[in-house]
Structures are given as C-alpha cells and as structure tokens.
Amino acid sequence: MSTIAVIGLGIMGGPMAANLLEAGHDVIGCNRSPHKVQALISRGGRGAETVAEAVAQADVVLTVLPDSPDVEAVVLGAAGVLASARPGTLLIDSSTIRPDVSVRVAGAARAAGVRAVDAPVSGGEAGAIEGTLSIMVGGEVADVAAARPVLEAVGSTIVHVGPAGSGQIVKAANQLIVAGTIQLVAEALVFLEAHGVDTDAAVEVLAGGLAGSRVLDRKSGGMLARQFAPGFRVDLHHKDLGIVTSAAREVGVAIPVGALVAQLMGALRADGHGELDHSALLLLVEQLSGRRRD
Structure with a gap:
C-alpha cells in the first residue's frame, strides 16, 4: 500500500x-x-x-x-x-x-x-x-x-x-455531453409538467427506452423535487464548458449545441445560481417558459 x-x-x-x-x-x-x-x-x-x-x-x-x-x-x-x-x-x-x-x-x-x-x-x-x-x-x-x-x-x-493532456480532452467531451443532456432533460421535464402528465411515470418509461441515460437516472428526481444541493456546481460546469469551447475553437470544430448550452449555463450562473447543482438548468428553462416558481 x-x-x-x-x-x-x-x-x-x-x-x-x-x-x-x-x-x-x-x-x-x-x-x-x-x-x-x-x-x-x-x-x-x-x-x-x-x-x-x-x-x-x-x-x-x-x-x-x-x-x-x-x-x-x-x-x-x-x-x-x-x-x-x-x-x-x-x-x-x-x-x-x-x-x-x-x-x-x-x-x-x-x-x-x-x-x-x-x-x-x-x-x-x-x-x-x-x-x-x-x-x-x-x-x-x-x-x-x-x-x-x-x-x-x-x-x-x-x-x-x-499521452499527457489526453485525459483532459476526453473529460472536456464528457462535460459537453453531460451539460447537453441535462439541458434536454430539464426541457423535457418542464414540458411534461406543463401538460399535467404524471412525471414520475413518464421518467420511468423514458428511462427504459432510447431516451434513458445516467443523467436521467441520477438527476431527474432532484430536478422534479426542485432540490439542487450540489453534486457538481454550476460554477464548475461553467468553467468546464469554457474549456470545451476554447479547445474546440483551437482545432476548428463546430459545437453549436454545446456553445448554446455553455451560454445557458453562464446565464444560470449570472442569475445567482452558481452554487447550485448543474441540474438547476431546469430553473432557467422554467424562467424562459414563464413558469418559474417562487
């Protein structure tokens, strides 16, 4: 040892x-x-x-x-x-x-x-x-x-x-996928709630199909309960998306969806939510939809 x-x-x-x-x-x-x-x-x-x-x-x-x-x-x-x-x-x-x-x-x-x-x-x-x-x-x-x-x-x-640095390149790709997936899960949950669907039942069936993901499994419960104690803070994911966008620019790779999610994460942070879990992107979706709760 x-x-x-x-x-x-x-x-x-x-x-x-x-x-x-x-x-x-x-x-x-x-x-x-x-x-x-x-x-x-x-x-x-x-x-x-x-x-x-x-x-x-x-x-x-x-x-x-x-x-x-x-x-x-x-x-x-x-x-x-x-x-x-x-x-x-x-x-x-x-x-x-x-x-x-x-x-x-x-x-x-x-x-x-x-x-x-x-x-x-x-x-x-x-x-x-x-x-x-x-x-x-x-x-x-x-x-x-x-x-x-x-x-x-x-x-x-x-x-x-x-070689050296490759782990960070792969981690940047990981953070790109995670942020994009959280954003889409947030949009889906707000969409389901707006239609009055049983969200627990909806998440269960979504998780069993092609829409299923580790993000949906780990984050949807807290998002539905509006509990955003940090497992990974918005501040840190904002930083990571800055790394992704910079590294993509260096090699001339277009990441239009990733760049948009980076902007949304930045907006959530600017709204004072930097210390919350990154799944708090749901709050921004609610705000953009005129459905924000007090």
Missing part, C-alpha cells in the same frame, strides 16, 4: 480520499478548509497543514482542485508539489483543467524527476462516494500502469486514452 497525499478534499476529493483509506492506503490530506482535514483524520487518515508537508511524506500525490490556476499554483509553486516531492513520486491530477496546462504540468514534472498523469474523473459526488468513478487517463504507459492500483480504489472504469 502507498502513502498518498490528497490535495483538495472537496465534494470529489473528500470521498476519494475516504475510499483510498478503505482500500488500505496511508492517506495524508491537505485542504484550505481545516474541518475537511479533520473529517479525514476522524476516518483514520492523517492531516498536513501545507502542501509541502503532505507531499514530502508521500509516494503518490493526488490533486483534486477546482481550476487550472489552482493546479498551477499547487503543483508548480515555490512550496508546491514539484518543489517538495521526492524523485520518482507519482503525481495524479484528477482536477478538470485546460489540456495545455496538463501538458505543461507533465513536462515540468518530468524535468523535476516526478512521474505525472492527468486523470480527471466523471460520476459526480455519488460516484466519488461509491468508488465507481469513470477515469480518463493521459500520460506515459508505465506511469499510467503505476497509477492504476490507486485509481482502482476510487473508480470502476479506468481507461488510458493517450
């Missing part, structure tokens, strides 16, 4: 660290909010006050951070991962960030004698808790093989998709 420093114990990182503990690893947590470190300690993990302190003791460093600047600061900073890691340490970045930043981080890691893979995850908070995340991994073959035992403790689908 490895000693693993987990940097970032939020909605995804906290459950992932817990599952690493459950698998028998020695886990050291570091987070800006101390109470999340204490929660890990209460489960049998260890805590560190700084990134440098956590990384200096680790064989593996797992970063689960909100955005590209966070990863750059934590990994490349003067007291960051690369400055503190022992030669041969394995860095697994499970943040969702720009692919070019992942490539740059991997190059800097290699120059510092640290192995690095980008391994963003999909499955939301429920998948993180259940240890059933889908993980798309970019990096060298040998480094991905070294990361696999760690990733198997937090995910059920682990696929090497190419």
